Each structure stands twice: as C-alpha cells, then as structure tokens.
Amino acid sequence: MILPKDRDPRFITIRRGGTLTEADHHLLAWWAAACAEHVLRHFEAAKPSDSRPRHAIEQARAWARGEIRMSQARAAAGAANAAARDLSGAARHAAHAAGQAAAVAHVAAHELGAAAYAVKAARAAAPEGEGKHAGRLECRWQRGQLPDAIRDLVLDDQRLRNDICWSVFDC
Numbered sequence: 001m002i003l004p005k006d007r008d009p010r011f012i013t014i015r016r017g018g019t020l021t022e023a024d025h026h027l028l029a030w031w032a033a034a035c036a037e038h039v040l041r042h043f044e045a046a047k048p049s050d051s052r053p054r055h056a057i058e059q060a061r062a063w064a065r066g067e068i069r070m071s072q073a074r075a076a077a078g079a080a081n082a083a084a085r086d087l088s089g090a091a092r093h094a095a096h097a098a099g100q101a102a103a104v105a106h107v108a109a110h111e112l113g114a115a116a117y118a119v120k121a122a123r124a125a126a127p128e129g130e131g132k133h134a135g136r137l138e139c140r141w142q143r144g145q146l147p148d149a150i151r152d153l154v155l156d157d158q159r160l161r162n163d164i165c166w167s168v169f170d171c
Contacts, residue, residue: 003107010153027147030061030147033061033101036053037098038141043087043090043098046087059072094121118138122134122135137171139170140171
C-alpha cells in the first residue's frame with residue numbers, strides 16, 4: 001500500500017479543490033519517471049522483449065509535456081503493472097515503479113510509489129547483505145533528482161508516508 005487513506009490536498013490539483021498547481025503536478029510526473037527509469041534495467045534484463053514498463057515511463061513524460069490525455073497514461077500504468085505479474089524481485093519492483101510513474105497523471109500521490117518501488121528494486125538487485133545500503137544509495141540518488149519547486153513537498157511526503165512505503169525513505 002502506498003496511498004494514504006485520506007488524500008493530502010497538496011497532491012490534489014487546484015481545479016479539483018486541492019493546492020497542487022498543474023506545473024508541480026507535471027514536475028512530480030517527471031521526477032517519478034526518472035526514478036522508474038533509473039531501475040528499469042532490472043525489468044529489461046528479465047523481459048527484454050516486453051516494452052510495457054518503458055512505454056509507461058514514456059507516457060508519464062508525454063503527459064507531463066501535454067502530448068497525451070491522462071487516460072492514456074493511466075492505461076500505460078495498468079499495462080506496466082500487468083508486466084510485473086509473473087515476476088519477482090527487482091524485475092517486478094521495477095515494472096511497478098514504471099506503472100506508478102505513469103499513474104501520477106491520474107493521482108499525483110503515486111509519485112512516491114514510483115520512488116518506493118525503485119528503492120525496492122535496487123534493494124532486491126543488490127548482492128546478498130547489501131540491500132539496505134543499495135536502497136539508501138537509490139533514495140539519495142532520487143533526492144538528488146528532485147526539482148527545487150517540489151523538493152520540500154516530496155521530502156515531507158516521504159516523511160509522512162514512509163511507514164506505508166515499506167520504510168524505504170530512511171536514507
């Protein structure tokens with residue numbers, strides 16, 4: 001579970017009654033796509049002919065550029081999550097990260113799901129006994145990619161939702 005029971009108005013767009021600007025919503029999608037793409041190699045190593053997770057990442061970015069509708073990005077999210085079904089470990093987590101990134105177009109709070117699954121992928125791909133360290137490195141890398149405009153929002157979201165995101169943001 002990565003979404004809270006009560007929706008945070010900071011992740012609901014202004015036009016829907018929250019406080020999130022369209023520009024910041026797009027930045028969240030860009031950042032989520034970067035997080036997912038950073039670990040995509042783990043999926044592609046397991047399923048090199050399956051392009052659904054890569055397509056989901058591309059759709060997240062296309063939505064952020066205003067090139068596609070939210071429903072197209074959401075469909076790509078579902079396809080990426082379906083690609084994960086018969087997998088385990090790093091490959092599965094990487095596909096879910098891609099699905100979460102594309103889902104940001106629909107629900108901005110999925111941004112943290114993309115990051116959390118990417119950390120899980122890094123942990124799972126690490127050699128025996130090095131998973132926690134690999135996860136911390138991935139978390140730090142992600143934080144280094146945060147645009148200034150959304151940095152405080154995302155870091156606070158990580159603090160608030162760390163427990164429901166498998167405590168992966170202790171970095």
